[in-house]
Amino acid sequence: MTDQLFLSTMQGIKSTQTPIWMMRQAGRYLAEYRAVRAKQTDFISFCLNPEQASAVTLQPIARYGFDAAIIFSDILMVPWAIKRNVQFKTGIGPLLDAMDKPDDIDRSCLRRLDEKLAPVGKALELTKTALQGKTALIGFAGAPWTLITYMAEGGSSRDFPKARQWAWQETKALEGLLSILVEATVSFLSLQAKAGADVLMLFDSWASAVPASQRDWLVVKPARSIVEGVRANGHRQPMIGFPRGIGEGLIQYAAESGVDSVGLDHGVDPVWAGKNLPAKMPVQGNLDPLSLLNAGPEMFRDIDHILDAFHDRPHIFNLGHGITPPTPVENVQKMIDHIRNR
Numbered sequence: 001m002t003d004q005l006f007l008s009t010m011q012g013i014k015s016t017q018t019p020i021w022m023m024r025q026a027g028r029y030l031a032e033y034r035a036v037r038a039k040q041t042d043f044i045s046f047c048l049n050p051e052q053a054s055a056v057t058l059q060p061i062a063r064y065g066f067d068a069a070i071i072f073s074d075i076l077m078v079p080w081a082i083k084r085n086v087q088f089k090t091g092i093g094p095l096l097d098a099m100d101k102p103d104d105i106d107r108s109c110l111r112r113l114d115e116k117l118a119p120v121g122k123a124l125e126l127t128k129t130a131l132q133g134k135t136a137l138i139g140f141a142g143a144p145w146t147l148i149t150y151m152a153e154g155g156s157s158r159d160f161p162k163a164r165q166w167a168w169q170e171t172k173a174l175e176g177l178l179s180i181l182v183e184a185t186v187s188f189l190s191l192q193a194k195a196g197a198d199v200l201m202l203f204d205s206w207a208s209a210v211p212a213s214q215r216d217w218l219v220v221k222p223a224r225s226i227v228e229g230v231r232a233n234g235h236r237q238p239m240i241g242f243p244r245g246i247g248e249g250l251i252q253y254a255a256e257s258g259v260d261s262v263g264l265d266h267g268v269d270p271v272w273a274g275k276n277l278p279a280k281m282p283v284q285g286n287l288d289p290l291s292l293l294n295a296g297p298e299m300f301r302d303i304d305h306i307l308d309a310f311h312d313r314p315h316i317f318n319l320g321h322g323i324t325p326p327t328p329v330e331n332v333q334k335m336i337d338h339i340r341n342r
């Protein structure tokens, strides 16, 4: 309930209580979110409206008393700021200008990035004030590889054929694109740190698509450069990396990316993670969000299994991916009550 629990856990301290928040906690499963959303003209302007973005960030805190708030924004704000013409279409998802080659863009796209993303900073400032130090505030960005999957295809895709082909055939140009996105991400996270984020999270949602032999340069090194860049800018906030779907690759990611904590998707066996990740590293996760649709005995069993697996390491309870729109709000409360009353 206080940011002390979440932040002390992020700093590696194990408490009797486990802090809780959920990825996509501000979103369509909440009627109060849908009410605000219905009044918005488009999703990007919504993210760039500090008052509205802050208001929906606070909704799940008011309803559930989560231990952390995550700023309402999107990983595609960086592609938007570097002029990829990002739009969100209802029923389709994100649409962007697709790229033919990784060197379709150059560093000039980085001009005025901070100015364009300043409203996200303003939203963090408003939220920070409203939280009164009682709840921790998380800022975030998408990792370069995941952004590239959207930028290459021009939207969501199932197998990311273009980005994956670039990884084999356009290595030099892709290096260039990665470095532009590393720079953009360092700026965006630094802006959020300056605006009052207590913790920063890096979403590599499609790290799962990277062949194991290419993980180092496409996933681990960019994360490391981002952590180093944020630190070089003087920001000390703990950082969480979420390289979704990389399985045993988490061992290298945890050891070499420089993040303070890793997020686990629900494909990771918590007992395996407990044994194989650095002993004092805080971990976050990893209940399957779909278990919340009916909140049956299997869900409670899984919650217990996760909490037991991490009983001797700092652990932040979360889902393995974002909560889905059809989730009944009362089932989220049941999950929270079960964790808090154990």
Ligand code: CP3
Pocket (backbone or CB within 6 Å): 022, 023, 024, 025, 026, 027, 028, 037, 043, 070, 071, 072, 073, 074, 075, 076, 088, 093, 094, 140, 156, 203, 205, 322
């Ligand atoms: O977690 C939170 O509550 C904070 C806000 C947040 C959003 N997106 C708001 C959002 C966060 C952390 C994200 C991250 C994000 N966005 C990721 C990484 C995490 C993940 O899910 O893997 C990705 C891949 C995106 C890109 C994105 N944004 C897609 C593909 C879509 C469309 C599909 C969908 O789920 O609707 C979005 C839109 C989006 N971002 C919504 C929200 C609440 C729904 C749009 C709406 O309300 O109309």
